[in-house]
Amino acid sequence: MVFHKVTPAQLGREKEFSYFCEQAPCSFSMCVELDVTEFCVRVKEAGVQFFPSFLYCLSAEVNAHREFRMSENENGFGWYDKTNPCYTVFHDEVGRFSNVWTEFDEDFFVFYARYQSDAKEYGGSRARPDKPYAEGNLFNVSCIPWVSFTGFSLNLPKSSRFFSPIFTIGKYFDRGEKRVLPLALQVHHAVCDGWHAAMFVQGLQERVNAFSALRSNRPQKTSSVR
Numbered sequence: 001m002v003f004h005k006v007t008p009a010q011l012g013r014e015k016e017f018s019y020f021c022e023q024a025p026c027s028f029s030m031c032v033e034l035d036v037t038e039f040c041v042r043v044k045e046a047g048v049q050f051f052p053s054f055l056y057c058l059s060a061e062v063n064a065h066r067e068f069r070m071s072e073n074e075n076g077f078g079w080y081d082k083t084n085p086c087y088t089v090f091h092d093e094v095g096r097f098s099n100v101w102t103e104f105d106e107d108f109f110v111f112y113a114r115y116q117s118d119a120k121e122y123g124g125s126r127a128r129p130d131k132p133y134a135e136g137n138l139f140n141v142s143c144i145p146w147v148s149f150t151g152f153s154l155n156l157p158k159s160s161r162f163f164s165p166i167f168t169i170g171k172y173f174d175r176g177e178k179r180v181l182p183l184a185l186q187v188h189h190a191v192c193d194g195w196h197a198a199m200f201v202q203g204l205q206e207r208v209n210a211f212s213a214l215r216s217n218r219p220q221k222t223s224s225v226r
Contacts, residue, residue, distance in 0.1 A: 001137050003071075005078040013191065020190040025160035028194075029153045029186040032201050036172055037179045039208045051143060051169075052115040054181075057211060058167060059085045059104045059111070061204040062139055068200065070163040070191040073136050080137035083164075087141040089123050098122050099130040101138055143169040152184035163188045 008017035020026045036054070043053045062068045062083060069079045086101040100122045105111045122128045148171045156162060170182035183204075187197060 001135055002081040003073065003075055003078055003137075004081065005076045007077070008190075011191075016193075017190045020188070021160055026189040027156065027162075027186055028189055028197075029184060030194075030197050030201070031149070031151050031182060031184045033150075034181045034183055034201075034205055034208060035178055036181045036208060037177070039211055040172075040179050042211055048112060052112055052119075053108075053211070054169070054208070055085055055087065055102075055115070055141065056104075056108050056111050057204065057207045058141065059083075060106065061200060061207050062165065063104060064203060065196065065200055067192045067196045068139070068165045068187070069137075070188075071136060072161050072163060077163075083137045083139050085141050086133075086138040088143065089119065089128075091124065091126055091128070093126055098128045101131055101133070139164045140166045141169065142167070145169075145171050147171055148173050149182050149184070152182075154186050156186075163191050165192075 008014045011017075039054070040050065043050050062085075066079050069081075069083045071078070071080060082104060084101050084104045086099055088097040089100050090097045100118050102111065102115045102118050105114070118131065122131055152168050152170070154166060154168075166186040168184040170184075172179055172181040174180075183201075185197060185200070
């Protein structure tokens with residue numbers, strides 16, 4: 001993991017950065033519906049779980065956009081060359097959740113094995129501690145599998161310098177012959193405009209549509225966790 005320090009001026013966003021951080025601190029949210037009809041079929045055929053498979057697609061698309069990897073840490077402002085998903089694991093018996101993160105890898109089976117290892121260690125019915133954070137290159141993903149929604153927003157009163165995206169996944173549902181998944185994304189306006197968000201959503205839908213490698217390229221043994 002490498003952090004690339006940069007100035008807003010070098011990104012060509014000096015005015016936007018100043019305005020949306022100092023004069024009018026602003027993040028914005030967008031709720032979209034993704035078509036996961038074929039994706040669900042492919043996941044079922046491959047015998048893998050829906051959530052980590054979608055989490056892989058989401059993580060891959062996040063890592064494809066620099067605007068979604070921006071951050072500010074002790075070294076200053078910049079972006080990470082790779083960022084990892086930090087998601088919630090719900091514990092039924094106590095009605096609480098743990099925060100867990102999994103290192104992303106472009107190889108689906110490597111990522112899936114890592115997810116399974118993390119889920120085994122921090123999952124289960126009883127509450128477990130959060131997985132310790134190794135680095136700051138994380139983006140947040142929450143899942144609300146009990147309800148579908150057409151709108152979702154977060155209130156972050158101290159978010160004027162929080163540049164990582166936040167995603168919320170709802171319960172998928174059938175509409176006619178299609179299966180639809182609600183997804184809410186929240187981004188900081190200083191580093192991301194509506195165009196960037198729209199291109200992200202378009203890319204994510206294309207990535208979900210193209211998730212066909214499971215049919216023919218699944219190895220005989222799952223890749224080892226690294």
